Amino acid sequence: MAPSAISPTSATHEGSSNNSSLANGHGNGHANGIPVSAPLSSSNGLSSTTPDTTLDLLCVGFGPASLAIAIALHDAAPSPAPNVLFLEKQPQFAWHAGMQLPGAKMQISFLKDLATPRDPRSHFTFLNYLFCKGRLNTFINLSTFLPSRMEYEDYLRWCASHFEEQGKVAYGMEMEGVRVGERGADGKVTSWEVTARAPTGELIKRRAKNVVIAVGGRPVIPQNLRGLKHVAHSSQFATSITHIQEREQGRKLRFAVVGSGQSAAEIFNDLSSRFPDSQVKLIIRGASLRPSDDSPFVNEIFDPDRVDGIYAQD
Structure with a gap:
């Protein structure tokens, strides 16, 4: 891997600071202040690390993007195996x-799961998840290509657990x-230093040749509405609505849902x-809601070769 720092918003500046989420591990123990879980299995394409190891790759955030990276590295099984670590803000x-x-x-x-378009034989396909969970035949009998969102999150958790168990x-x-x-003799960056705060409050520093920033989106609420107890972003709806039910029990309520996307429509139906x-x-x-454009032509933009074609135009 050539040293680089990659991010949707590009975090390549020296001394950059960001209170974003990082990724990594359940607390079955601690190494240099970082909670870690079970030892890494030697059967995959990712190498175990120690606090003093210069990582080949450090991913800030452990959502679907970083999880897909972990799976791709696992399936590629490069030799020697790269030292990789994921840091995540969520518990x-x-x-x-x-x-x-x-x-x-x-x-x-x-x-279009985390593995099938790239390698249908991967352990991490949605169909293999169903098989391992004993739900394959049940899902087949539903005659649908669209699983529930809860089941798909369980699939993602199942994939993530493999890397959690490996520390x-x-x-x-x-x-x-x-x-x-560090910089080489030619002045080029050879490594990056990432600083994170552990749950204990301790500052942890890890060095990596490559850094990927994958912290996901952030809720945006208009300035004059922030902090109001009756205003909630869709990303917190499922948790905030429970508090509303408890607080406003017995009262006739009025709701305003602002937006015309899938989330707004789902929240509108749920509230009703x-x-x-x-x-x-x-x-x-707009004047009305519009269906999403999911025609075969539009969906081709997500094909792997289309991604390669876009990057080749740089």
Whole structure:
């Protein structure tokens, strides 16, 4: 791997600081302040690490993007195996926890999982997950390509657990910054230094040749509405609505859902069924809701060779 720092927003500046999420491990023990789990199995393509090891790759965030990287490295089984670590801010793996609504389904085929388009023989396909969980025949009998969102999150958790058990993931890690670690004789960066705050409050530093920033999106609420107890972002809906039910029990409620995407539509339906006597209004910018464009032509943009084609244009 050539030394690099990669991010959706590019974190390649010296001395950059960011209180974003990092990724990694359940606390079955601690190594240099970082919670780690069971020892790494020698049967995969990722090497175990020690606190003093210069990592080949450190991923900040352990959501679907970083999980896909972990699986791709595992399946590639390079020799020698790279030293990899994932740092995550959350206390455990979670995917869209605030939108796990009853009856909510995925909007894409289960075949577009973390492995199938790249290698259908991978251990980490959704079908193999169903087989290992004893639910394959049940899912087949549903005659659908769209699993429930809750089941798909369970699939992601199942994939993540493989790397948690190998000590490749550290949870509860708050990223403090990424800095240039070392430079070669030619002045080029050869390593990066990542600083994170452990759940104990201790500052942890790890050095890596390559850093990937994959912290996901952040909720955006208009400035004049922030902090109001009656305003919640869709990403926290499933948890905040429980508090509303407890606080406003017995009252006739009025809700305004702002947005015209899938999340807004799902929240509108959930509120209407959860509070049948309430008034629920959907506020959108356009004249009407529009269905998503998921035609075969549009979906080709997600094909692996299309991704390679886009990057080849740089």
